[in-house]
Amino acid sequence: MGSEEARSAALGIGSPVWVEDVENAWIEATVVKRDGDAVTARTVHGDLVETRMANALPRDEDVTMRGVDDMTKLSYLHEPGVLHNLYARYKHDEIYTYTGNILIAVNPFTRLPHLFNTYMMKQYQDAQPGDLNPHVYSVADAAYKAMMEEMKSQSILVSGESGAGKTETTKQIMQYLAFVGGRTVGDNRSVEQQVLQSNPLLEAFGNAKTVRNNNSSRFGKFVEIQFNNGKISGAAVRTYLLERSRVTQISTPERNYHCFYQLVAGASHEDAERLKLGPPDSFHYLNQSKCVEVGAIDDCKEYQLTREAMDIVGITTEEQEAIFRTIAAVLHLGNIEFNSGESEASEVSTEKSKFHLKAAADMLMCDEEMLEKSLTTRIMKATRTESITKILNKSQATDNRDALARTIYAKLFDWLVNKVNKSIGQDPHSTVLIGVLDIYGFESFEINSFEQFCINLTNEKLQQHFNTHVFKMEQAEYRKEEINWDDIDFVDNIDVLDLIEKRPLGIIALLDEACMLPRSTAESFARKLGDTFHNHKRFSKHKFKRTAFTIDHYAGQVEYRADLFLEKNKDFVVPEHQQLLHASKCAFVSGLFPLDEGAKAPSKFMSIGSQFKRNGWISTEHCVMYALHGRFTALSMSRSLTFYFAFFVV
Numbered sequence: 001m002g003s004e005e006a007r008s009a010a011l012g013i014g015s016p017v018w019v020e021d022v023e024n025a026w027i028e029a030t031v032v033k034r035d036g037d038a039v040t041a042r043t044v045h046g047d048l049v050e051t052r053m054a055n056a057l058p059r060d061e062d063v064t065m066r067g068v069d070d071m072t073k074l075s076y077l078h079e080p081g082v083l084h085n086l087y088a089r090y091k092h093d094e095i096y097t098y099t100g101n102i103l104i105a106v107n108p109f110t111r112l113p114h115l116f117n118t119y120m121m122k123q124y125q126d127a128q129p130g131d132l133n134p135h136v137y138s139v140a141d142a143a144y145k146a147m148m149e150e151m152k153s154q155s156i157l158v159s160g161e162s163g164a165g166k167t168e169t170t171k172q173i174m175q176y177l178a179f180v181g182g183r184t185v186g187d188n189r190s191v192e193q194q195v196l197q198s199n200p201l202l203e204a205f206g207n208a209k210t211v212r213n214n215n216s217s218r219f220g221k222f223v224e225i226q227f228n229n230g231k232i233s234g235a236a237v238r239t240y241l242l243e244r245s246r247v248t249q250i251s252t253p254e255r256n257y258h259c260f261y262q263l264v265a266g267a268s269h270e271d272a273e274r275l276k277l278g279p280p281d282s283f284h285y286l287n288q289s290k291c292v293e294v295g296a297i298d299d300c301k302e303y304q305l306t307r308e309a310m311d312i313v314g315i316t317t318e319e320q321e322a323i324f325r326t327i328a329a330v331l332h333l334g335n336i337e338f339n340s341g342e343s344e345a346s347e348v349s350t351e352k353s354k355f356h357l358k359a360a361a362d363m364l365m366c367d368e369e370m371l372e373k374s375l376t377t378r379i380m381k382a383t384r385t386e387s388i389t390k391i392l393n394k395s396q397a398t399d400n401r402d403a404l405a406r407t408i409y410a411k412l413f414d415w416l417v418n419k420v421n422k423s424i425g426q427d428p429h430s431t432v433l434i435g436v437l438d439i440y441g442f443e444s445f446e447i448n449s450f451e452q453f454c455i456n457l458t459n460e461k462l463q464q465h466f467n468t469h470v471f472k473m474e475q476a477e478y479r480k481e482e483i484n485w486d487d488i489d490f491v492d493n494i495d496v497l498d499l500i501e502k503r504p505l506g507i508i509a510l511l512d513e514a515c516m517l518p519r520s521t522a523e524s525f526a527r528k529l530g531d532t533f534h535n536h537k538r539f540s541k542h543k544f545k546r547t548a549f550t551i552d553h554y555a556g557q558v559e560y561r562a563d564l565f566l567e568k569n570k571d572f573v574v575p576e577h578q579q580l581l582h583a584s585k586c587a588f589v590s591g592l593f594p595l596d597e598g599a600k601a602p603s604k605f606m607s608i609g610s611q612f613k614r615n616g617w618i619s620t621e622h623c624v625m626y627a628l629h630g631r632f633t634a635l636s637m638s639r640s641l642t643f644y645f646a647f648f649v650v
């Protein structure tokens, strides 16, 4: 008898079941009537619910009020079973639960000091796996011990939706690794302290308030902790593609990167005058959103902490001065408006705009006239030897201004990451490392743009990794331990990956092509997608919204708006901007724009989409690499848990 038939036979009057519920997702019920496929069940609230057999899922009455610490102990590993178990544990402050090798954590949104302290670390260090309650320290410990025993590098993957607690978890992992592998007391500042102390700095420039998280990391992070004889000997932070569109475009209730508000709130009176600062709502890049202050964040105090973090990382006073001058320049750039002069040519004409143009040029220590020219004109190659100057219209000049602001900011962020790595120091003699990958989870909002597209691509790649490694490994483990387990046909997502990144006709390839063609628009790009993929079962094009298209991801359908895909995908520095800033009298600014990069022709640009494709591959490769050559320790986090669910019940 097949499992469905067996279930049908077992589902009789009095059977305990879960039925769907609008408020609670699932609710406990008991079958009171069965008529073929139709099931009537009475919920714990006494309501009668009519449903189909497929939607009345069996309920395990033996699960205690406190739940089970490993999901594989559940008789029924389905959505309501998993959610109910996690909820039961969460109510008792048990935020961690295993599912085989994977640790699932539910964000407590409150400090639980009894869980995170040196005493607890010692407990996990001395314990055998499985002796103690599930804990993130246990995952970190397993990685450390496996590294020591096998002398092979390990990788810990922390994934989940925005606000799930990935960054906090990464910090806890590092704290634990510092505890077991830190240098003895008496050393100067240790590597692990340096890594942890670099957090506030990267957070000031790479984190922002979003709808879901007041301190959301807008970049992916891979922290490599290098070991020598079991002691931490070096570290490196690799970051993945900062969300640069945030620099020039935000909407209520989100904010731009913290550093802007910190500077405006925390700069001394003298500095504020020198940098010509005003309140946040006087700057276009900040006042597009009504959200300026965040209750829990004291920007003025954070500014001091950022300066301290810069001192710790070894950023000199001159460099700090240049960094904040550059940040001020970005704000001033955003306030330059263009008027259409005769024949549609743009010009900087109002007094206010002229003031900000001069301020931006002063801050960047570049020529004001050249800056204006680089914003309002573009040099185009006419022949191999000749070029013509094209005068931009108002909207083109505005786009050009925003592109410059984003480029400056992204370069500044990369500089900071480099500086952090230099200051921490790498150990050339280290043979093994533990890598912690903190990567954005699957995102699906009301309006999804290019950022969600890239994030979801990365998650498709991680899912593929799970499918091929963890999922199959788990099933083999269950079989070995003779756990009663029906092999599940997990959804292979290779067709979604093909849709997105196959050459020459995947979405990214078509997007890159659209970026190179001068007359492309969001609509023409979306139309091209519709024409190319009209038969693809993972793709659909919206009939009425001309720039909307939907991808059927492994974790659900997401409707994307192609409106800004082209602009956001372009990642080349406009040669005029390059030349202008390379010539800056400020060594810091000039250093952000080395000459050789200007030589890259726009036609050879490396699109953001392609970088994501590559980076996604690199991140997965890290995991795969360690999975093949070492052991893979997976740690997953989510609030809604749909992400994990996809691994097990599809």
Ligand SMILES: Nc1ncnc2c1ncn2[C@@H]1O[C@H](COP(=O)(O)OP(=O)(O)OP(=O)(O)O)[C@@H](O)[C@H]1O
Pocket: 107, 108, 109, 110, 111, 112, 160, 161, 162, 163, 164, 165, 166, 167, 168, 169, 213, 215, 216, 217, 218, 440, 441
């Ligand atoms: N273990 C924890 N204990 C207490 N609070 C926590 C814990 N984990 C997360 N939080 C709370 O949740 C907030 C969001 O967590 P965090 O910034 O780590 O999420 P994230 O998954 O990294 O989000 P994003 O992808 O947006 O960066 C934290 O600022 C903190 O207030």
